[in-house]
Amino acid sequence: xxxxxxxxxxxxxxxxxxxxxxxxxxxxxxxxxxxxxxxxxxxxxxxxxxxxxxxxxxxxxxxxxxxxxxxxxxxxxxxxxxxxxxxxxxxxxxxxxxxxxxxxxxxxxxxxxxxxxxxxxxxxxxxxxxxxxxxxxxxxxxxxxxxxxxxxxxxxxxxxxxxxxxxxxxxxxxxxxxxxxxxxxxxxxxxxxxxxxxxxxxxxxxxxxxxxxxxxxxxxxxxxxxxxxxxxxxxxxxxxxxxxxxxxxxxxxxxxxxxxxxxxxxxxxxxxxxxxxxxxxxxxxxxxxxxxxxxxxxxxxxxxxxxxxxxxxxx
Amino acid sequence: xxxxxxxxxxxxxxxxxxxxxxxxxxxxxxxxxxxxxxxxxxxxxxxxxxxxxxxxxxxxxxxxxxxxxxxxxxxxxxxxxxxxxxxxxxxxxxxxxxxxxxxxxxxxxxxxxxxxxxxxxxxxxxxxxxxxxxxxxxxxxxxxxxxxxxxxxxxxxxxxxxxxxxxxxxxxxxxxxxxxxxxxxxxxxxxxxxxxxxxxxxxxxxxxxxxxxxxxxxxxxxxxxxxxxxxxxxxxxxxxxxxxxxxxxxxxxxxxxxxxxxxxxxxxxxxxxxxxxxxxxxxxx
Numbered sequence: 001x002x003x004x005x006x007x008x009x010x011x012x013x014x015x016x017x018x019x020x021x022x023x024x025x026x027x028x029x030x031x032x033x034x035x036x037x038x039x040x041x042x043x044x045x046x047x048x049x050x051x052x053x054x055x056x057x058x059x060x061x062x063x064x065x066x067x068x069x070x071x072x073x074x075x076x077x078x079x080x081x082x083x084x085x086x087x088x089x090x091x092x093x094x095x096x097x098x099x100x101x102x103x104x105x106x107x108x109x110x111x112x113x114x115x116x117x118x119x120x121x122x123x124x125x126x127x128x129x130x131x132x133x134x135x136x137x138x139x140x141x142x143x144x145x146x147x148x149x150x151x152x153x154x155x156x157x158x159x160x161x162x163x164x165x166x167x168x169x170x171x172x173x174x175x176x177x178x179x180x181x182x183x184x185x186x187x188x189x190x191x192x193x194x195x196x197x198x199x200x201x202x203x204x205x206x207x208x209x210x211x212x213x214x215x216x217x218x219x220x221x222x223x224x225x226x227x228x229x230x231x232x233x234x235x236x237x238x239x240x241x242x243x244x245x246x247x248x249x250x251x252x253x254x255x256x257x258x259x260x261x262x263x264x265x266x267x268x269x270x271x272x273x274x275x276x277x278x279x280x281x282x283x284x285x286x287x288x289x290x291x292x293x294x295x296x297x298x299x300x301x302x303x304x305x306x307x308x309x310x311x312x313x314x315x
Numbered sequence: 316x317x318x319x320x321x322x323x324x325x326x327x328x329x330x331x332x333x334x335x336x337x338x339x340x341x342x343x344x345x346x347x348x349x350x351x352x353x354x355x356x357x358x359x360x361x362x363x364x365x366x367x368x369x370x371x372x373x374x375x376x377x378x379x380x381x382x383x384x385x386x387x388x389x390x391x392x393x394x395x396x397x398x399x400x401x402x403x404x405x406x407x408x409x410x411x412x413x414x415x416x417x418x419x420x421x422x423x424x425x426x427x428x429x430x431x432x433x434x435x436x437x438x439x440x441x442x443x444x445x446x447x448x449x450x451x452x453x454x455x456x457x458x459x460x461x462x463x464x465x466x467x468x469x470x471x472x473x474x475x476x477x478x479x480x481x482x483x484x485x486x487x488x489x490x491x492x493x494x495x496x497x498x499x500x501x502x503x504x505x506x507x508x509x510x511x512x513x514x515x516x517x518x519x520x521x522x523x524x525x526x527x528x529x530x531x532x533x534x535x536x537x538x539x540x541x542x543x544x545x546x547x548x549x550x551x552x553x554x555x556x557x558x559x560x561x562x563x564x565x566x567x568x569x570x571x572x573x574x575x576x577x578x579x580x581x582x583x584x585x586x587x588x589x590x591x592x593x594x595x596x597x598x599x600x
Contacts, residue, residue, distance in 0.1 A: 027490055033399075041463070051439050114335070116331075129342075132581055132584050137576055138522065139550075147566070206324055207328060237430040266526060289428055
């Protein structure tokens with residue numbers, strides 16, 4: 001039997017003020033808890049700074065900042081020891097720049113292919129494949145560089161060792177290409193369809209449309225992609241640890257062995273006695289690396305905000 | 316004139332095609348090479364036995380187990396943090412200075428070099444909190460490494476929940492939190508799980524963050540508590556390939572371990588991509 005449903009005005013209507021304010025308080029509590037939790041990322045960034053400085057700064061009691069950054073000799077276990085990281089800084093810059101020379105054109109061109117030329121079906125396959133490639137662990141790429149690329153380079157160019165700047169740059173490029181490619185592709189995709197159609201309507205062909213309309217319109221996104229790719233190459237550890245050769249000297253040619261900053265930290269941290277000068281010097285190396293990548297990321301952040309793509313209006 | 320233009324276009328377009336093909340070729344070579352060389356080493360015993368005779372024989376079971384513990388620990392810590400951050404950013408916060416600062420933190424956390432995470436974990440968890448080199452220290456370090464991945468995925472999942480769901484729930488008299496916890500979150504859950512699979516894949520492949528915080532060169536005993544050191548797959552590859560006196564002798568084990576790691580990581584990522592495609596397709600319908 002279906003009688004009229006009693007309307008519970010009693011409960012809804014006279015819901016007491018106390019219960020209401022209680023639930024409001026609960027809502028507020030939830031909101032502030034969520035806010036607190038969401039600050040974790042920024043807190044961690046702060047903690048990284050704090051603890052790197054805490055463990056790294058003591059080295060500057062024995063070595064001046066100037067001679068640490070620009071010293072050419074790294075002999076942490078000699079007596080007296082020398083802590084100059086200039087060779088590592090140059091090593092890092094060398095492999096990052098050389099790998100960018102390979103990775104930027106390749107990443108950008110493949111992004112243009114996927115976004116502008118490929119058919120829908122090809123797109124549906126290549127996009128996830130590039131994402132998968134970006135996820136290959138760096139230790140595996142480094143391993144490939146050691147067992148395949150190094151002997152190949154050694155015999156092809158008749159070198160003393162295949163573990164050198166060139167090999168490390170190739171392997172870093174392999175790691176950076178998927179990053180650059182998928183980020184640039186996002187930027188290209190965001191260019192509105194009307195722009196392309198307008199260009200074709202004016203009689204431009206595909207290449208003219210790509211080079212003079214689509215790429216310029218997506219330039220800020222592409223720049224961000226390139227900077228983030230370089231930043232990734234600069235901070236990448238396992239590849240340069242396994243493949244760059246590890247000599248703490250300024251490389252004279254691309255076939256010289258070198259030791260970028262991350263490799264230096266990873267290779268020696270296990271041997272450095274706890275809170276010795278060597279240990280502090282490695283943390284200070286970490287500060288230098290962190291500051292360098294932090295600046296790159298700030299730059300990328302700045303470019304992507306300042307020149308934000310907002311469709312046709314930006315042209 | 317027209318001929319020159321056409322020639323230019325065909326050269327440019329073919330160059331672009333060629334570079335995309337070249338990229339695909341390089342990647343295929345790397346993966347096929349490791350697959351062909353690694354497949355011979357993999358057997359049931361290889362996956363379930365401990366290393367023997369100074370790691371020149373036997374399997375990699377402790378490393379698989381260690382990687383499992385480390386990634387499980389990382390995701391247990393990172394998932395709630397990531398989801399909570401995403402909820403705050405998407406559902407509560409208004410665009411403004413606070414949101415910009417939080418986003419700034421998330422973006423920069425994503426760009427911190429992995430070896431710097433290792434130093435951070437060493438200084439904070441191993442030394443300052445006195446956890447020692449352990450599963451706990453390694454998991455916490457990895458958790459903060461993958462946090463940005465999880466936040467990004469969770470935000471995307473929340474964005475994809477139609478606004479009408481929220482409005483319908485609020486119109487029924489539900490409070491904001493009731494709406495989020497009973498309507499929005501269940502709808503966004505598949506997307507969030509996809510994000511955590513991606514996070515697990517990332518954590519499983521990282522080496523530098525666990526080098527000083529959790530990874531053991533070699534241990535005969537399996538871990539009994541979260542304060543024990545563990546072996547881990549990526550670190551095992553590094554150790555076998557670079558250190559020790561049997562580098563050539565252990566080559567098959569190195570290839571095998573690398574292949575197991577690749578299958579694990581690519582498998583997880585592939586799974587995430589498949590789930591995501593399904594979700595998107597369902598939404599478009």
